[in-house]
Amino acid sequence: MFIRGPYGYGFPVESFKNKNVVIDAGGTGLAPVKSIINRYCKNPKEIKKLNILVGFKSPKDILFEDEIKKWKEKFDVLLTVDNGDETWTGNIDLITKFIPDLNIESPDDTIVIVVGPPMMMKFTCLEFLKRGIPEVNICVSFERKMSCGIGKCRHCKINETYVCLESPVFNYTKSKQLLD
Numbered sequence: 492m493f494i495r496g497p498y499g500y501g502f503p504v505e506s507f508k509n510k511n512v513v514i515d516a517g518g519t520g521l522a523p524v525k526s527i528i529n530r531y532c533k534n535p536k537e538i539k540k541l542n543i544l545v546g547f548k549s550p551k552d553i554l555f556e557d558e559i560k561k562w563k564e565k566f567d568v569l570l571t572v573d574n575g576d577e578t579w580t581g582n583i584d585l586i587t588k589f590i591p592d593l594n595i596e597s598p599d600d601t602i603v604i605v606v607g608p609p610m611m612m613k614f615t616c617l618e619f620l621k622r623g624i625p626e627v628n629i630c631v632s633f634e635r636k637m638s639c640g641i642g643k644c645r646h647c648k649i650n651e652t653y654v655c656l657e658s659p660v661f662n663y664t665k666s667k668q669l670l671d
């Protein structure tokens with residue numbers, strides 16, 4: 492058996508303590524933030540409030556359905572799909588459409604985590620900026636770019652940045668130069 496990793500740096504959860512946290516994940520982007528949500532399930536007092544927004548292409552694409560149900564018992568969870576079907580009775584729209592109505596009491600005291608496909612990340616960040624969230628409070632993960640994880644394959648290279656070596660998590664001030 493061969494095990495390697497983990498590589499890079501995770502989300503700076505220590506700096507999230509006593510803040511409002513919004514986790515915004517699209518599709519498989521939910522996987523890398525699942526452990527943070529589960530951390531707050533175990534230690535809800537670590538932060539002031541958690542909002543979770545998750546979006547998938549269609550009902551059949553929904554991941555971690557059982558866990559999402561459990562999260563709903565503890566936190567505000569908004570689940571949406573881009574396209575519904577005859578069985579779906581929940582939200583139908585792009586995840587970005589729900590950000591203007593999100594209850595954000597104190598933007599300066601709010602951390603936003605964004606993970607998902609490139610277009611979703613780009614427009615999600617723009618919506619949160621419109622809501623007054625400071626750039627440095629928006630954490631964007633470029634996990635999807637990771638391949639070898641050790642700076643050798645160049646798969647993760649965007650301009651001069653090796654995503655795997657520097658993180659894959661960047662604040663918006665840095666990530667806006669990396670978002671395509």
Ligand code: FES
Nearest residue numbers: 638640642645655
């Ligand atoms: S993932 Fe291979 S160089 Fe970064």
